[in-house]
Amino acid sequence: MSGTSSEGLLKGWMEHWKSTNGVTTGQAPEAKAEQIATTLKDNLETAFSTLDSWLAERSESNEIRNLCGKGKEDGGKFWRGSGVEPEYRKILCEAILEIKYFMNGVETKKAGKGTSPQDETPFVTPLTPEKAYARCIVGMLALSEIYGDHCKLDEVIERVQDKVSAGIQQKLNAYLVPNYRTNLDICKKITNTDLIVGRSLLHDKIKGWTDGKRAQGNRAIGWRIKMPWQYWQSVCNKNKKPEQDDPKLNKLRQQNAESMATFMNLNDTKSNTNDVSLSDILVKDEYKLPESTLKRIVRSAVSDDSGTPGASPLNMENLKQELNKEVQTQK
Template sequence: MASSGGSDLFRAWLEAQGAQNGAVTTLTADSVMATLESDLEATWEKLKSWLSHGGSHEIGRLCKDVATNVQGGGGTTGQREAYLKNVCKGIAEIKYFMSGVETRKEGKTTEDVSPTYEKVEGPEAYKRCIVGTVAMSTIYGDHCTLDEIIGDIENGVEQELRGTHQSGGAKLDACGGITKTDVAVGRSVLQGKIENWSKGERSVGSKDDGFARVGYVWSQWKNVCPRGRAEDEAKKEEKEKNKGTIGNFLKVGSDTHRDQLMNELMNDKVPLTVENLKTALQKSLGNGGSGAIGTIEVDNVMKNLEGSIQKNE
């Protein structure tokens, strides 16, 4: 189905539901909502598994000099190096995920297994872009020196994805079509789940355990990041500072609207609830939330969602 009101990625996902089920097949708001939750949660589980393993030698090489090149951060040399390298590897992994490229070590060797590729387009683009963006802002949004870390590795990451992996299917610009509404929808479904996992990892990490790039790295945060600030103050300041840094690194949304999109994502006020989303689907499908999804219905969903977001802002 052609999109009549923009190229946003949630619209493409909605249109795919109509295409899969046929123009005459009846869908319900509950069934569409269940599919959306299932799709986003399955994609999050995939990214979570990537962040939970040891990472690849390729990503390790991209981050090997970060402790030397980045000037910010406190703590001992060992604390600072452990922190910077693991944050670096985590954010690079998310960038690779959003580009459709998975790299892994081959056992205990110094080599990686052959990379695997997944096309990041259509509905898959919505899932990967939203999951990656919400995960990056939730897990790493309040970390320090993010701007310096990204400044150190951004060109190298770009060269690997474009030079080494593009022929295999890496997509570097897949997330340019994300809109504020797309982000609000994804955040309403996912953020609580990702936050709960991240908090659990941080709790484990405070005992010097947990996954290196999530839990363990948080155990070093208190040594490297506060620099005389109270913890809550430091996290709040870093989160505000990192909005633009994260958006530009992930290339989410258009250059014109990226700041607005990241403000929407990293604002403490939630602009859209799951109930708002269900209501928009019910209103748009008519017949008590049951009907076919065509171009008109998709337009109505988007209008109702935008209205809910404006009301909640």
């Protein structure tokens, strides 16, 4: 498993963790590893709670709705398809744009408690090292788990990239440059190691949340959560309701993997054909380790507390190598 050339965002999170917790000389590796894994998981779950509130507890902002309006076909009147399919495509666009904004630290929402034709002033969260990692991992996993098994997603993403992306970039540039320039496409820094660790800690949480929403059907809260899934059987499956573990769902997710990576501006390149890409890790279960296994690997990579107090508490190269060994045993 070859990682990307970047040092990644997890290292920055680790350095911040150590700066916050101080130099813990003499602390047993087991205790330190447990503390690191627990804190990291808490951070990821907190970030997901934020995205949950954006997607499920309110409608899209006027800005996001208008951006997706540029993706309409049929002379600019409708999204492609017949029956419920145009609405299905429209909602997918609005959902994935919300995730894109989240991953760049930009929040837009309607004024007037969600009823106004105007939006509130966008709110920017500076994606400092301790926040960037969680935002990126949550956005990646949410897109894959909530929407990755939807047919036509690759076509929606292609349409967004062709007709909407310039408008998205213009808006994000306006909000982030110059004061928050480092937010912009920060998730390009995510490495294979970063994603394996994050997926191992958070995937089950997001999957459980998604399964729960789907099981509620029309009673579920969140238009952009429930409606694409309700339309799924009509648009994707000849009006047949899918089983929870239908192989078709996983097949669709794997078919959509590269498109999702492109949409999120991830560094999904491979140095050679034997390398593993981020899109592979995002959708294939062999790259999700049991939490107990991950903690054992983290324990083996805990470094001593000599040297700079702010240095990473983990030997990142050791962590990468140990993850690689474990992944090979799961294939």
